[in-house]
Amino acid sequence: MKQKIAALFLASFMALSMASCGTSGSSSGSSSAQSQGQSSKAEEEESYTIGICQLVQHEALDAATQGFRDALTEKLGDKVVFDEKNASNDSAVCSVICNQFVSSNVDLIMANATAALQAAQTASNKIPVLGTSVTDYGTALGISDWTGTVGTNVSGTSDLAPLEDQAKMLQEFFPDAKNVGVFYCSAEPNSKYQSKVITEYLTQMGYTCKDYTFSDSNDVQSAITLAASESDVIYLPTDNTVASNTGIIDSVCRPAKVPIIAGEEGICKGTGVATLSISYYDLGYVTGEMAYDILVNGADPSVMPVQYAPNVTKKYNPVICGELGITPPEGYEAIVVE
Amino acid sequence: MDLLAYFSSLNPMNFVTSLPGNIAQGLIWGIMALGVFITFRLLDFADLTVDGSFATGGAVTVVLIVSGVPTPLALVIAVVSGLLAGFATGLLHTLLGIPGILAGILTQISLWSVNLLILGGANRALNVDKYPLIVSLRNIPTSILAALIFSAVLVALLYWYFGTEQGSAIRVTGSNPHMAKAQGINIDIMKVLALSLSNGLVALSGGLMSQYQGFADIKMGQGAIVIGLAAVIIGEVLGDAMIGRRMNFAVRLGFVTLGGVVYYLVIGLVMWLRMPTDLLKLLTAVIVAIFLAVPYLKKKSKSSFAFAQKRSARKHA
Numbered sequence: 062m063k064q065k066i067a068a069l070f071l072a073s074f075m076a077l078s079m080a081s082c083g084t085s086g087s088s089s090g091s092s093s094a095q096s097q098g099q100s101s102k103a104e105e106e107e108s109y110t111i112g113i114c115q116l117v118q119h120e121a122l123d124a125a126t127q128g129f130r131d132a133l134t135e136k137l138g139d140k141v142v143f144d145e146k147n148a149s150n151d152s153a154v155c156s157v158i159c160n161q162f163v164s165s166n167v168d169l170i171m172a173n174a175t176a177a178l179q180a181a182q183t184a185s186n187k188i189p190v191l192g193t194s195v196t197d198y199g200t201a202l203g204i205s206d207w208t209g210t211v212g213t214n215v216s217g218t219s220d221l222a223p224l225e226d227q228a229k230m231l232q233e234f235f236p237d238a239k240n241v242g243v244f245y246c247s248a249e250p251n252s253k254y255q256s257k258v259i260t261e262y263l264t265q266m267g268y269t270c271k272d273y274t275f276s277d278s279n280d281v282q283s284a285i286t287l288a289a290s291e292s293d294v295i296y297l298p299t300d301n302t303v304a305s306n307t308g309i310i311d312s313v314c315r316p317a318k319v320p321i322i323a324g325e326e327g328i329c330k331g332t333g334v335a336t337l338s339i340s341y342y343d344l345g346y347v348t349g350e351m352a353y354d355i356l357v358n359g360a361d362p363s364v365m366p367v368q369y370a371p372n373v374t375k376k377y378n379p380v381i382c383g384e385l386g387i388t389p390p391e392g393y394e395a396i397v398v399e
Numbered sequence: 400m401d402l403l404a405y406f407s408s409l410n411p412m413n414f415v416t417s418l419p420g421n422i423a424q425g426l427i428w429g430i431m432a433l434g435v436f437i438t439f440r441l442l443d444f445a446d447l448t449v450d451g452s453f454a455t456g457g458a459v460t461v462v463l464i465v466s467g468v469p470t471p472l473a474l475v476i477a478v479v480s481g482l483l484a485g486f487a488t489g490l491l492h493t494l495l496g497i498p499g500i501l502a503g504i505l506t507q508i509s510l511w512s513v514n515l516l517i518l519g520g521a522n523r524a525l526n527v528d529k530y531p532l533i534v535s536l537r538n539i540p541t542s543i544l545a546a547l548i549f550s551a552v553l554v555a556l557l558y559w560y561f562g563t564e565q566g567s568a569i570r571v572t573g574s575n576p577h578m579a580k581a582q583g584i585n586i587d588i589m590k591v592l593a594l595s596l597s598n599g600l601v602a603l604s605g606g607l608m609s610q611y612q613g614f615a616d617i618k619m620g621q622g623a624i625v626i627g628l629a630a631v632i633i634g635e636v637l638g639d640a641m642i643g644r645r646m647n648f649a650v651r652l653g654f655v656t657l658g659g660v661v662y663y664l665v666i667g668l669v670m671w672l673r674m675p676t677d678l679l680k681l682l683t684a685v686i687v688a689i690f691l692a693v694p695y696l697k698k699k700s701k702s703s704f705a706f707a708q709k710r711s712a713r714k715h716a
Contacts, residue, residue, distance in 0.1 A: 147677065152616045153619065157424060161417040161671065165416055176614065213528070252521075
């Protein structure tokens with residue numbers, strides 16, 4: 062009896078999955094008639110369903126998602142439904158999430174962070190995908206001759222703060238320094254990219270740059286101690302793990318009197334002297350506006366270039382500046398440090 | 400009121416349509432579970448190398464495919480890289496006498512650096528539009544078929560291998576190392592062999608996974624051992640519940656793969672449930688725990704001791 066129940070269960074399960082296999086197979090088929098059918102369905106629909114795939118719970122990523130939601134809720138009100146999912150820092154779960162979005166036929170996928178973007182791009186070449194909080198789309202998507210536009214169903218916003226301006230800021234604050242240490246987590250692809258680019262600019266300006274990396278939060282203390290002992294100035298890119306460990310970095314660098322230029326405001330608040338701040342909320346908002354364009358105005362993502370943060374503000378941390386005896390030049394706004 | 404709204408917002412069709420993708424991913428991880436089965440069950444060795452070798456397989460596969468190597472050959476080389484990783488753990492354990500778990504951890508830590516070097520960074524994309532891939536999230540029916548074929552061939556191969564003299568020697572080494580040694584089996588060589596084989600399978604699974612998801616990431620192996628062990632145990636529990644004592648080795652291996660599928664179905668279910676996303680890992684663990692506890696509790700309630708207790712309670716009532 063138990064065997065029969067088990068057999069029945071397995072058989073119905075197989076049949077069910079084969080049935081849905083059939084439907085998802087036809088929906089992921091590449092017939093033009095199919096995609097035409099899909100787009101007309103979207104126009105007639107009362108409301109849009111948008112899938113949000115976020116890689117990990119994190120202040121900056123959360124802000125970007127919030128900005129995205131706000132932009133679309135403002136423009137579409139009740140006509141938009143969000144399906145927000147978080148992979149809890151497990152990149153394999155991104156594939157599970159994106160698979161679900163594709164099989165339930167969402168109208169647009171918003172991918173927050175590199176792994177989410179890669180999974181979304183693999184999952185579908187039909188559903189529009191907008192990325193955000195990704196620094197370099199060229200490396201993220203394996204595009205060798207990067208022109209600024211992906212050219213497929215993928216577009217989005219990049220959180221790349223203008224690195225050349227950041228290098229100039231470092232020079233403005235510390236013209237006499239010799240050694241610059243770039244400190245980041247080796248597990249973050251965006252950090253390595255930023256390090257490469259800013260090292261080029263800084264080397265052109267006459268600084269000697271060296272990379273100091275760590276693999277996870279446990280190694281931060283020893284790595285930053287080494288970096289502080291060998292550098293005159295330290296640069297921290299927009300690295301998520303660094304952002305979570307500013308306390309440790311501060312406790313090593315402030316007593317050692319090594320100033321830090323930070324890639325974003327959150328890091329600067331914790332441990333930096335100055336930064337060019339971008340708002341992840343604004344970045345998400347711009348992504349939301351792009352989504353509106355695609356959904357309502359029928360814009361084509363393949364010709365939409367990747368957009369950048371709308372505003373950049375020069376900011377400095379008054380507490381740390383005071384302690385290190387640094388006076389910020391004209392034009393810098395003070396960060397409110399509690 | 401809220402509960403009603405919540406349940407009505409869940410669309411069962413969404414879960415059903417996402418099943419094929421979850422099955423495909425589960426089958427790929429099922430191959431990794433086969434590798435974990437070899438070390439955990441057959442060799443009785445908790446091998447933590449898999450967190451590293453999974454990512455190594457993925458990294459090697461992506462780097463090779465992107466350089467133009469044909470995909471099957473890239474997978475073969477990935478398997479070799481896994482073999483080497485397992486070999487390293489085996490040497491650490493047998494030659495240097497480092498306890499098993501630590502040897503695995505040491506290799507896992509070293510592989511982090513090795514993988515970073517191979518990938519040239521923390522992440523490498525594998526664009527399905529540009530390269531011929533065996534499995535991909537883009538094309539799920541083909542992926543399921545390919546993964547099924549891989550699993551079937553591997554189960555058959557493993558069934559044959561562990562019936563040979565060498566394979567049986569590995570099983571004996573895990574079951575009773577002292578007796579094995581007394582019989583003249585070189586248990587050191589057997590351990591190294593089993594570890595290499597296991598990590599080769601895990602690397603193969605990593606290679607398939609990186610093709611499926613379209614990228615290889617330095618962190619992709621983190622938590623792999625947990626998934627592998629969960630899959631092995633789920634498979635055993637399911638096998639015991641459905642087939643009981645008549646289960647032969649090949650069927651056991653098949654159930655191990657099924658365990659992987661079940662684990663990913665659970666994740667898919669938790670995702671579909673629209674629970675607060677922070678609770679993903681907790682809910683997955685709870686559902687897997689329920690899964691594992693139910694047969695055990697049922698067995699306990701039916702055991703002869705429980706009967707004796709009830710009988711005497713009735714007699715004295």
